[in-house]
Amino acid sequence: MTVFTFHFAKTQVATTIRALCYPPTGQQVPGLDHAECMTKMTLGAPIVSPARMQLHHLTMFAAWESDGAIDAFLANTSLGRALATGWHVRMAFLRRWGYISEFDGLAESVGEHDPAAPVVAVTLARMKLPQVPRFIWWGRPVEELVRDHPGTTLAIAAMRLPRTVSTFTVWTSQQEMVDMVRGHSAVPRPERHKVAMAERQRKDFHFEFTTLRFKPLAEYGNWEGRTHLIPS
Secondary structure (H helix, E strand, O other): OOEEEEEEEEOOHHHHHHHHHOOOOOOOOOOEEEEEEEEEEOOOOOOOOHHHOEEEEEEEEEEEOOHHHHHHHHHHOHHHHHHHOOEEEEEEEEEEEEEOHHHOOOOOEOOOOOOOOOEEEEEEEEEOHHHHHHHHHHHHHHHHHHHHOOOEEEEEEEEEOOOEEEEEEEEOOHHHHHHHHHOOOOOOOOOHHHHHHHHHHHOOOEEEEEEEEEEEEEEEEOEOOEOOOOOO
């Protein structure tokens, strides 16, 4: 079974830049299928702000052949040891919407999942650079919606210039996430995500985009002093 991970760690700027320029590959790391290295970004932050590209915060989204491959990477490589000082979650794939070429082998769905169970959602997109201003205009309200939603225990974005953007959210239940997507949440302006998706359908911001849904399996470490970020 493929195991997915999402990692957050405070790192030296040099470590982050090296990971952005030379992300790990399966040829270098046994058992790694694919890895996306990015910098952390604060959801809803002002567009011109240090919070938009935090070079001292490295994130990595990856697919692995096994838990053993993850353990070996974290213990035996310099990048892995840097990431091991932070927090990561291991996940099983549930559902895909959209398409990213690096994960083209994923099915649309692997079956039903308890609506009351916690889920992790990861979005990954490759931007059309001329569409960045439109994406920012329509995307910031959605960032604020997700960041402030009572159904999330963790909501963070990430980016790698010039084209890659991602979001990572942990939801107390799948139903909370679905209600947000459909504009049914009991929050101010619940329609923000639905409206932005309609605008994306009218004229796409991306040349590739996917939303992936996962079942959290286990979490390790802490993030800014917080542990137990996955609801039990």
